[in-house]
Amino acid sequence: MDIVEATETALAAATHLTPMDDGAVESLRALARKIQAWDVIVAFALEDAAEKGGRPAVPQHDNVSLSAYSSLSEQLGLTPMGRKKLELREAKQGGKLNAVRSVAEQRQKSTARRTRSAPRV
Numbered sequence: 001m002d003i004v005e006a007t008e009t010a011l012a013a014a015t016h017l018t019p020m021d022d023g024a025v026e027s028l029r030a031l032a033r034k035i036q037a038w039d040v041i042v043a044f045a046l047e048d049a050a051e052k053g054g055r056p057a058v059p060q061h062d063n064v065s066l067s068a069y070s071s072l073s074e075q076l077g078l079t080p081m082g083r084k085k086l087e088l089r090e091a092k093q094g095g096k097l098n099a100v101r102s103v104a105e106q107r108q109k110s111t112a113r114r115t116r117s118a119p120r121v
Contacts, residue, residue, distance in 0.1 A: 002036055003032045003035050003036050003069075004029075004032045004033055004036050006032075007028060007029060007032040008029075010073070010078045011025060011028075011029075011078070014076065014077060014078055016077055016086065017076065017077075018104055018105075019104060019108065020104055021076060024072060024075065024076055025076065027072060028069065028072045028073065028076065028078075031065055031068055031069040031072065032069065034062075034065050035062070035065050035066060035069060038062050038065070041058060042056070042058060042060050045057045045058045046060075
């Protein structure tokens with residue numbers, strides 16, 4: 001399984017995510033695609049450098065994307081530590097977290113009702 005597939009599997013299993021997390025989820029997907037493509041990008045850069053007799057146009061190691069991916073995964077509760085932190089936060093502030101989720105769900109339902117009841121032209 002590659003990192004893109006693993007990310008999609010983890011996201012599908014993460015039932016705690018809400019539409020408010022969509023931006024972070026898409027950022028995680030973009031990072032997964034970048035990490036997976038990195039070896040191909042480096043191979044092309046090395047080939048170009050060998051043909052031109054210079055240094056590669058990109059560094060051989062991306063030391064930012066993996067740490068950003070790990071951090072974002074944890075923030076979304078997709079790692080053991082992230083799930084642990086999320087459970088602790090829910091236990092301490094369950095009322096606030098549930099209230100925010102409830103408001104988000106009510107807004108979604110309200111938007112869906114308005115969309116269905118809007119007059120058709």
